[in-house]
Amino acid sequence: MTQKLYTWSILSLVLIFLIGPFFIIVAASFSAGDTLAFPPQGFSVKWILKVFTVESFQQSFVTSMILAIGGTLTALILGIPAAYAMSRYKLPGAEIVRFMVSMPIIVPGIIVGLALLRYFVIPLGISISLALFIAHTALVLPYAVRVVSASLNNLRSDMEEAAVLLGSSRAGAFFRVVLPNIRGGILAAFILGFVTSFNQVPVSLFLSGPGVRTLPIDMLGYMEIVFDPSIAALSSLLAFLSIGIVFAAERFLGFSRYV
Amino acid sequence: MSDATYLTLEKLTLAYGKTAAVENLDLSIHRGELLALLGPSGCGKTTTMRSIAGLMPVRSGKIVLDGRDITRVSANKREIGLVFQSYALFPHLTVFENVAFGLRLQGMSGAALTEKVEAGLKTVGLSDFAARKTPDLSGGQQQRVALARSLVMQPKVLMLDEPLSNLDARLRLEMRTELQRVQKESGVTMIFVTHDQVEALALADRIVVMRNGAIEQIGTPEEIYNQPASSFVADFVGFENITAVKDGMLVGPAGEVKASGPLPQAAGLAWRPRSIPLGSGPYKGTVRGVSYAGSSREYVLETPLGPVKAEVDAALPAYALGTELAFDLPPEAAAPLQKMD
Amino acid sequence: MFQNRTEALALALPAAVFAAVVFLVPVALLLSEGFKTADGWTIQAYIDFFSMPLNQAVFLRTLKLGLTVTLAAAVIGYAAAYAIVTLPASSKGKMIGLVVLPLMISPVARTYAWIVILGRTGIINQALSAVGLTDGPVRILFTETAVFIGLLQLFLPLMIISLISALENLPRDAVPAARVLGANWFQVFWKVILPLSREGLIVGGTLVFTGSLTAYITPAILGGSKVLMLETLLYQQVTVANNFVSASIIALILIAMSFAANILLRRIASARSAK
Numbered sequence: 025m026t027q028k029l030y031t032w033s034i035l036s037l038v039l040i041f042l043i044g045p046f047f048i049i050v051a052a053s054f055s056a057g058d059t060l061a062f063p064p065q066g067f068s069v070k071w072i073l074k075v076f077t078v079e080s081f082q083q084s085f086v087t088s089m090i091l092a093i094g095g096t097l098t099a100l101i102l103g104i105p106a107a108y109a110m111s112r113y114k115l116p117g118a119e120i121v122r123f124m125v126s127m128p129i130i131v132p133g134i135i136v137g138l139a140l141l142r143y144f145v146i147p148l149g150i151s152i153s154l155a156l157f158i159a160h161t162a163l164v165l166p167y168a169v170r171v172v173s174a175s176l177n178n179l180r181s182d183m184e185e186a187a188v189l190l191g192s193s194r195a196g197a198f199f200r201v202v203l204p205n206i207r208g209g210i211l212a213a214f215i216l217g218f219v220t221s222f223n224q225v226p227v228s229l230f231l232s233g234p235g236v237r238t239l240p241i242d243m244l245g246y247m248e249i250v251f252d253p254s255i256a257a258l259s260s261l262l263a264f265l266s267i268g269i270v271f272a273a274e275r276f277l278g279f280s281r282y283v
Numbered sequence: 284m285s286d287a288t289y290l291t292l293e294k295l296t297l298a299y300g301k302t303a304a305v306e307n308l309d310l311s312i313h314r315g316e317l318l319a320l321l322g323p324s325g326c327g328k329t330t331t332m333r334s335i336a337g338l339m340p341v342r343s344g345k346i347v348l349d350g351r352d353i354t355r356v357s358a359n360k361r362e363i364g365l366v367f368q369s370y371a372l373f374p375h376l377t378v379f380e381n382v383a384f385g386l387r388l389q390g391m392s393g394a395a396l397t398e399k400v401e402a403g404l405k406t407v408g409l410s411d412f413a414a415r416k417t418p419d420l421s422g423g424q425q426q427r428v429a430l431a432r433s434l435v436m437q438p439k440v441l442m443l444d445e446p447l448s449n450l451d452a453r454l455r456l457e458m459r460t461e462l463q464r465v466q467k468e469s470g471v472t473m474i475f476v477t478h479d480q481v482e483a484l485a486l487a488d489r490i491v492v493m494r495n496g497a498i499e500q501i502g503t504p505e506e507i508y509n510q511p512a513s514s515f516v517a518d519f520v521g522f523e524n525i526t527a528v529k530d531g532m533l534v535g536p537a538g539e540v541k542a543s544g545p546l547p548q549a550a551g552l553a554w555r556p557r558s559i560p561l562g563s564g565p566y567k568g569t570v571r572g573v574s575y576a577g578s579s580r581e582y583v584l585e586t587p588l589g590p591v592k593a594e595v596d597a598a599l600p601a602y603a604l605g606t607e608l609a610f611d612l613p614p615e616a617a618a619p620l621q622k623m624d
Numbered sequence: 625m626f627q628n629r630t631e632a633l634a635l636a637l638p639a640a641v642f643a644a645v646v647f648l649v650p651v652a653l654l655l656s657e658g659f660k661t662a663d664g665w666t667i668q669a670y671i672d673f674f675s676m677p678l679n680q681a682v683f684l685r686t687l688k689l690g691l692t693v694t695l696a697a698a699v700i701g702y703a704a705a706y707a708i709v710t711l712p713a714s715s716k717g718k719m720i721g722l723v724v725l726p727l728m729i730s731p732v733a734r735t736y737a738w739i740v741i742l743g744r745t746g747i748i749n750q751a752l753s754a755v756g757l758t759d760g761p762v763r764i765l766f767t768e769t770a771v772f773i774g775l776l777q778l779f780l781p782l783m784i785i786s787l788i789s790a791l792e793n794l795p796r797d798a799v800p801a802a803r804v805l806g807a808n809w810f811q812v813f814w815k816v817i818l819p820l821s822r823e824g825l826i827v828g829g830t831l832v833f834t835g836s837l838t839a840y841i842t843p844a845i846l847g848g849s850k851v852l853m854l855e856t857l858l859y860q861q862v863t864v865a866n867n868f869v870s871a872s873i874i875a876l877i878l879i880a881m882s883f884a885a886n887i888l889l890r891r892i893a894s895a896r897s898a899k
Contacts, residue, residue, distance in 0.1 A: 062747055102638050106640065114629070116632070124640045124648065130882050132838035135654065162642070180369055182369055185367070188359045263730065274721075
């Protein structure tokens with residue numbers, strides 16, 4: 025009995041601390057008042073509706089979506105072959121390759137952003153958008169390699185040999201046998217990469233210019249100027265979007281197996 | 284069975300990095316025979332099999348199949364089938380699609396494909412399972428799918444990696460007869476790799492015993508079982524008492540004794556426990572172990588040669604532990620060995 | 625295992641070259657700036673950097689917050705993880721889901737909520753004045769406490785998950801056995817639970833520590849310019865002072881600390897898999 029009491033009181037407190045603030049911003053976004061406050065002054069959906077009318081949000085949302093989807097896809101296109109080489113071949117310098125592709129997870133994002141700005145954007149005239157794209161791809165690459173590697177290592181390599189002995193080329197074996205069996209892992213890597221990229225702030229801090237900024241950076245800027253509940257509304261919307269994606273992925277894929 | 288050489292390995296050397304797994308191996312395999320590669324793990328049997336399939340690059344030497352040098356031919360163009368130990372079925376495909384995989388790659392489709400796949404499934408008794416996903420099948424059924432998948436390709440050689448090791452005892456017996464039947468019906472040249480001499484003896488037309496990357500002995504099951512060429516093969520097929528022969532002396536692991544009579548020309552002699560009479564004979568030993576096995580009793584004697592194992596009819600009176608006993612090592616019941624370790 | 629080296633390199637090189645060109649080279653160039661002067665290579669800039677009281681204070685504050693957040697996360701993490709592993713399987717899965725959930729939400733959103741709670745007219749201040757404890761609003765926002773709370777909320781889930789996997793490997797009856805042998809709860813923790821879950825603690829601790837060191841949003845929103853940490857100082861040095869030498873030094877400190885923590889983590893992970 026005391027055990028049960030302990031368990032539930034601890035867990036309630038921890039969950040209130042972890043998730044409570046989230047409910048507060050959800051509640052605050054339905055406020056009818058003009059400033060951010062809790063408990064909310066009355067009920068309205070005007071702040072939720074306002075989010076959709078702010079032009080910079082629309083722009084930066086599109087930017088963030090393109091970066092998250094495009095960057096993650098690029099990272100997968102680079103990462104899947106690398107993961108395949110590391111799991112199936114005797115790769116010369118495998119440790120170096122592993123180190124290289126896992127670097128972006130170790131080096132703080134703000135430094136990556138600054139380095140790209142200072143040595144790529146300014147001297148080479150590379151556009152901010154391209155630099156953002158490169159930075160987000162690099163950031164997601166370690167996740168892509170890691171999750172795809174895990175799912176390749178769970179797949180027996182004799183299946184590919186069997187396909188080859190049945191007349192398939194090596195590449196054919198990859199597309200006919202390997203790819204269909206690591207689809208779940210690739211999708212998991214995509215979702216993980218998407219969420220990571222979409223929520224990423226430090227990498228994009230220095231990489232913003234006129235008309236080019238990610239949504240979280242735009243939100244940070246907006247917060248400094250305006251103190252109304254629209255940021256709370258936007259935060260709630262984004263949170264529900266993330267939770268919805270992850271929940272669906274778990275439902276249909278068993279997402280947590282791959283992460 | 285024709286005696287014409289069908290598949291030849293000439294001076295085959297295979298290596299992982301710097302360590303050679305197989306060195307200078309010569310082997311001829313006849314068309315339509317069922318050959319076993321037998322040996323303990325690490326003897327090079329699996330490596331040899333993989334090199335025949337084209338999954339392992341050849342360091343030096345030649346592989347000739349049906350008159351054509353296939354040493355450098357890539358694995359997907361060799362017309363060699365392999366049933367993997369793990370079966371290596373494609374989990375995302377149905378049983379039907381697994382069997383159809385290779386045929387589709389050959390461009391076959393429609394009624395011709397269906398007919399061939401169904402015939403293949405019928406051969407292995409799985410006609411009713413065509414629509415199932417492979418992970419839902421039992422181990423035995425999975426193996427049959429793998430067999431059918433290779434057979435429908437009509438390979439020149441079909442190889443099987445430890446075909447019975449993943450099955451339970453009852454299924455193993457069933458699969459043994461099944462494999463023999465399929466081989467006789469299709470007439471395919473079959474090579475299988477095993478570490479279990481019982482399997483090799485029961486299944487094969489001919490057995491190749493391998494050790495440390497080289498061939499130790501080639502022979503029919505009877506030859507291997509009754510006339511092992513070396514102490515290694517003798518030990519592998521159940522000769523538990525092995526002595527070397529030197530100047531009329533028998534040399535065991537613990538010491539040597541003078542032979543009671545003339546010995547055959549050989550480097551060593553080997554006896555199965557059944558061939559050792561107890562109670563009379565020129566040699567003396569002490570009973571250190573007895574175990575009852577239904578129709579017989581097995582004894583372990585401590586002797587000047589080292590431990591000697593004897594198996595005696597259980598109807599005979601039992602000897603107690605510690606009894607001192609006379610026993611014989613009759614030269615006429617021994618297998619003469621040409622090579623000793 | 626395929627043997628063809630050319631194929632292997634062709635598959636792996638695009639990713640490796642991409643990482644090297646867009647990542648390693650610019651970061652290396654940035655780091656070199658801290659050592660480069662007109663007279664050649666020196667560590668003078670580092671000596672200058674650390675002799676400035678502001679920089680010292682920021683460095684120590686970052687280290688202090690990193691350590692205290694890690695410590696607090698460990699204490700709360702153990703309590704929560706132990707409670708979760710003792711749950712029946714069905715509610716355990718759901719509870720782990722709830723703990724992980726915040727990780728999927730944008731850190732901007734998660735940090736923003738604390739403004740509502742800790743601000744001048746926030747929930748805490750409303751509660752305090754309602755009870756009559758305070759006359760005016762207490763300043764919580766833009767203090768180290770606010771940053772501490774924000775970081776703890778951000779990274780606590782990582783610690784809890786790490787500890788759950790460590791505690792799940794605990795022998796089933798270890799704790800009851802120790803209790804039967806007469807140990808009190810403090811002794812049970814110190815002599816049984818802690819030694820058996822050490823690796824989970826180190827993994828979680830490394831994640832929380834490096835996360836806290838390199839967090840930007842939390843100190844930026846909840847600390848502002850009053851409570852600078854290394855990341856916010858770096859941002860300020862670049863945008864306000866245009867001082868790339870300081871930025872380079874801070875970058876090296878952050879990378880060095882992340883690397884040290886990461887190497888430690890790998891060591892432990894490989895020692896575990898070798899067992």
